[in-house]
Amino acid sequence: MPSTLRNQAAIAGIGQTPYSKKSGVSELSLACQAVSAAIDDAGVRPDEVDGVVTYLLDSTDEVEVARAVGLGDLSFFSQVNYGGGAAIGLVHEAAMAVASGVARNVVVYRGMNGRSGQRMGAGVSGNIITSDVIHWSWYITYGMMTPASWVAMIAQRYMQEYGATSEHLAHIAIAQRNHALNNPNAAGYGKPLSMDDYMASRLVADPLRLYDCCQETDGGCAMLITSAERAKDLRHPPAEIRGVVQASPRGQEQMTSFYREELTSLPEMELAAKLVYEQSGLGPDDIDAACLYDAFTPEVLMQLESFGFCGKGEAKDFIDGGKALTVGGRLPNNTHGGLLSEAYLHGLNNVVEGVRLIRGSSCNQPEGVEHVLMSAAVGVPTSALILGKAGGP
Amino acid sequence: MPSRIKPPMGEDNGWWWEQAARDKLVIQRCASCEVLRHPPRPMCDGCRSLEWDFVEACGRGSLASFTVLHHPQVPGYEYPLAIGLVDLEEGTRIVTQLVDCERDDITIGMPLEALIHRDDDGFKLPVFRPARESEA
Ligand SMILES: [Zn+2]
Numbered sequence: 001m002p003s004t005l006r007n008q009a010a011i012a013g014i015g016q017t018p019y020s021k022k023s024g025v026s027e028l029s030l031a032c033q034a035v036s037a038a039i040d041d042a043g044v045r046p047d048e049v050d051g052v053v054t055y056l057l058d059s060t061d062e063v064e065v066a067r068a069v070g071l072g073d074l075s076f077f078s079q080v081n082y083g084g085g086a087a088i089g090l091v092h093e094a095a096m097a098v099a100s101g102v103a104r105n106v107v108v109y110r111g112m113n114g115r116s117g118q119r120m121g122a123g124v125s126g127n128i129i130t131s132d133v134i135h136w137s138w139y140i141t142y143g144m145m146t147p148a149s150w151v152a153m154i155a156q157r158y159m160q161e162y163g164a165t166s167e168h169l170a171h172i173a174i175a176q177r178n179h180a181l182n183n184p185n186a187a188g189y190g191k192p193l194s195m196d197d198y199m200a201s202r203l204v205a206d207p208l209r210l211y212d213c214c215q216e217t218d219g220g221c222a223m224l225i226t227s228a229e230r231a232k233d234l235r236h237p238p239a240e241i242r243g244v245v246q247a248s249p250r251g252q253e254q255m256t257s258f259y260r261e262e263l264t265s266l267p268e269m270e271l272a273a274k275l276v277y278e279q280s281g282l283g284p285d286d287i288d289a290a291c292l293y294d295a296f297t298p299e300v301l302m303q304l305e306s307f308g309f310c311g312k313g314e315a316k317d318f319i320d321g322g323k324a325l326t327v328g329g330r331l332p333n334n335t336h337g338g339l340l341s342e343a344y345l346h347g348l349n350n351v352v353e354g355v356r357l358i359r360g361s362s363c364n365q366p367e368g369v370e371h372v373l374m375s376a377a378v379g380v381p382t383s384a385l386i387l388g389k390a391g392g393p
Numbered sequence: 394m395p396s397r398i399k400p401p402m403g404e405d406n407g408w409w410w411e412q413a414a415r416d417k418l419v420i421q422r423c424a425s426c427e428v429l430r431h432p433p434r435p436m437c438d439g440c441r442s443l444e445w446d447f448v449e450a451c452g453r454g455s456l457a458s459f460t461v462l463h464h465p466q467v468p469g470y471e472y473p474l475a476i477g478l479v480d481l482e483e484g485t486r487i488v489t490q491l492v493d494c495e496r497d498d499i500t501i502g503m504p505l506e507a508l509i510h511r512d513d514d515g516f517k518l519p520v521f522r523p524a525r526e527s528e529a
Contacts, residue, residue, distance in 0.1 A: 129403040137400035138432050141518065142490050143462060143470040145398075152460035153478055153488075160501050206461040206473075206496070258478050259431070259486050263458060 003245075006279055008099035010231035010238035011091070011387065013042025013224030014352045019185055019343035022116040023218035030220030031060045031111030032068045038222040039069070043235035044105055049224070051076035051103030053093045055086045055110055055346060065109065076103035082254060084295060084377030087347030088385045092244045094225035104226060110348040111220035119216055120147055120344075132254075139256060147295060148213055150255040151379060152205035155298035158264045159207060162313035166207065169297040170198040171322035173211045173340055176294065178326065180337030182363040187215045188341030212297040214339035221349050232390060239358040239387040242371065243280030247272035248381035255379045264313075266299075269306035269375065272384035277308075280386045282371060284308040287386070289357050289366055290331055290373045291350035294338040299378040304331075307373060327366045335364040347376050351385065358387050395468035396514045405435050410518075412447070416509045418519040419447040420485050431485040452507035454479040454521065457486060461496050479505055479521055493522040 015037025017023070017030050031054075039046055049071040052062035062077040076097045080086035087110075094106035114120065139145065144153075158164065173193060180188030193211060201210040231238035249267040251260045260267060277283050284307060292303045301315040309331060310318035319325055325333040336342045336353040343349050354374045356362045370392050376383040400410055412419040421433040425442035436443055462474040475491035477499075491499060492510065504524035511517050 129401040131405070133401050134403050134406045135432075137406070139488055140398050141400045142476055142488060143397070143467065143474045144460075144476050144488065145467065146465065149460055149462055149476065152462075153458050153476070156460055157458035157478075157501060203461070203463045205463070206459075208460075256488070258458075258488060263478075 003279055005095055005099055005244060006242060006281065007228055007240055009095040009225055010228045010240045010390070011223050011355050012226050012231040012234045012236065012238055013038040013040070013044070014221070014355050015039070015041055015223070016185070016221040016349065016352060017219050019187065019217050019219040021218060023113055027058070027111045027113055027117070028060045028064055028068065030113070030218070031058070031065050031109050031222070034111060034220035034222035035065055035069050035107050035109050038107060038224045041235065042224040042226070044224065044226075046070045047072035049105045049107050050074055051094060051097050051106030053078045053080065053090045053106060053108045055079060055083075055090070056081045057083055057346070058110055058112070060111055071107070076106060082377070082380045082382070084293060084347040085380035085382040087293070087351060087376035088244060088374060088383035089246050089376065090348070091223070091225060091241070091351065091385055092246055092383055095241050095244050098225055098227050104230070106225045107222055108225065108348075109220065109222035110346050112346065113218045114344055115216040115218050117218070135254065146205070147255060148205040148208050151296045151299065152208050153258060154263065154379065155296070156207055158298060158302060161264045162316065164298075164301060164316040166199070166209070167195070168301065168316040168319065169207070169212050170195055171319055172297040172300050172325065173198060175322035175325045176334050176338045177341045179335050179364050180341035183336050183342060186337040186342040187217065188337050208296060214295045214344045215341070217343040217345060219343055219345055221345050221352050223352065223355065228390070237359050238390045239355040240390055240392075242282060242386040242388045243276040244383070244385045245272055245275040245279060246381065246383045247275055252381055257379060266302050266306045266378055268380070268382045269303050269378065272375065272382055273307045276384040276386055282386055286371050287331065287373045288369045288371055289335065290333045291338065291354045292333055292373070293347050293350065293375045293377050294334055294340050295344070295377065297340065300333065303375060303378065307375070327364050332364070332366045335362045335366070350374055354385070354387050358389055394513060396512055397469040397516065399516060406433055409433055413509060413519055414517050416517065418450045418452060418507045418509070420450050420481070420483055421445055421447050429483055429485050431487055448483070450507065451482050453524065454481045454505050454507070456499070456501055456503045456505055458501060459491065459499055475499060477505070477521055490520040491522070492520050498523060
């Protein structure tokens with residue numbers, strides 16, 4: 001039986017800081033600025049906020065933000081594991097808290113100096129022996145220590161199996177860069193990307209080139225989640241949560257699920273798709289736009305298949321040279337530029353764009369958007385979300 | 394001279410590296426149901442037995458996928474660095490380095506054979522190279 005979360009909660013506020021390569025402020029400051037902006041955007045008072053959720057990887061604890069922003073008495077606080085897989089896990093936590101009455105107004109946030117501080121590409125290491133450290137050591141010892149290297153291993157096999165090429169990856173990178181050209185907050189603003197630029201860019205982890213990889217960003221973003229009922233009385237048209245799920249199928253690992261029989265699909269995203277469609281009562285035909293997690297371009301191709309927009313191996317044709325993923329196409333995707341061309345806020349900035357698409361305020365707003373699909377990170381325990389307009393099905 | 398980042402030697406994995414140091418590529422085996430597993434874990438996910446031993450791999454395998462790393466370049470490693478995901482003949486998979494081959498020699502499905510590589514500081518690890526035709 002599907003869960004009872006459908007239409008119980010809504011995203012009523014969004015906030016973000018400027019995105020840059022060097023913020024010059026602390027991660028606590030970024031988190032506070034984003035949370036503060038989300039509260040104001042919703043039109044609630046700080047002392048009305050009684051729930052706070054962030055990433056386990058965020059350096060700023062919930063109570064630090066609560067104290068700095070002046071939030072109220074907290075009855076719910078939580079941190080979600082698995083890097084970018086948590087992007088929508090945050091919304092999942094908040095929606096469950098609101099639906100159960102545990103909290104009334106929950107803020108979720110991510111604030112990171114992802115370029116000037118600790119960089120993801122620097123790899124991972126540790127001194128204390130845990131199962132997590134041992135997990136990474138099977139790869140790091142051999143020199144495989146970046147997200148790009150782990151994703152490349154899956155992408156290589158997928159591309160060979162289905163005949164996807166660098167041109168197909170380029171079409172995704174270019175489509176999203178074109179979106180960013182209309183987004184003054186985006187890293188790609190004012191920086192057009194051509195096929196020649198793409199092909200001339202250096203290999204990072206074969207088959208991934210520089211432009212297949214997401215930004216590294218200093219910045220923060222946040223959202224306020226409340227009940228669908230309350231959201232109707234707040235400042236903006238609510239983005240109602242039709243379905244929100246976490247998904248970690250059998251045999252799942254962090255970034256390196258190399259030991260599953262199937263190497264050319266994403267079992268975690270297939271599970272997320274099954275659960276989120278089940279909960280929402282919707283299917284791929286109901287989805288008008290998407291913000292699919294795009295730390296690396298092949299992830300977009302593979303997720304189009306996981307979420308049923310096309311059959312296995314058909315994504316390279318589905319994207320139609322990138323046209324299908326832009327305004328006027330079948331599935332406008334990452335209309336703000338995404339993690340590739342707006343910013344890398346661990347995926348949370350893609351969810352913020354999903355809210356804008358429902359409000360009708362994207363910098364590349366398609367006509368008639370009723371439902372938007374969002375996903376969190378690929379290759380890890382993950383999460384997915386479908387937002388809809390208030391009053392809709 | 395910078396050297397590669399060494400694995401932590403915990404209860405669940407240190408024994409595997411000790412076997413590599415003795416020039417052996419080994420695979421953990423459930424002592425109860427005899428199913429092989431890699432990377433090593435303390436419990437069998439089929440029968441939940443905590444008892445295990447290991448077998449020495451024959452060293453033959455085929456390439457399931459690969460990447461060649463160019464950037465970032467970490468001290469202690471040589472670039473371009475070819476990494477392979479290898480299906481061992483015994484049925485388990487392993488992430489490893491591919492040696493004695495150029496990018497254009499590497500194809501998914503190619504037969505490979507294991508050897509033990511020794512770093513300048515004496516650290517040993519199993520790596521794979523294209524299978525020699527005489528052994529085919
Ligand atoms: Zn067993």
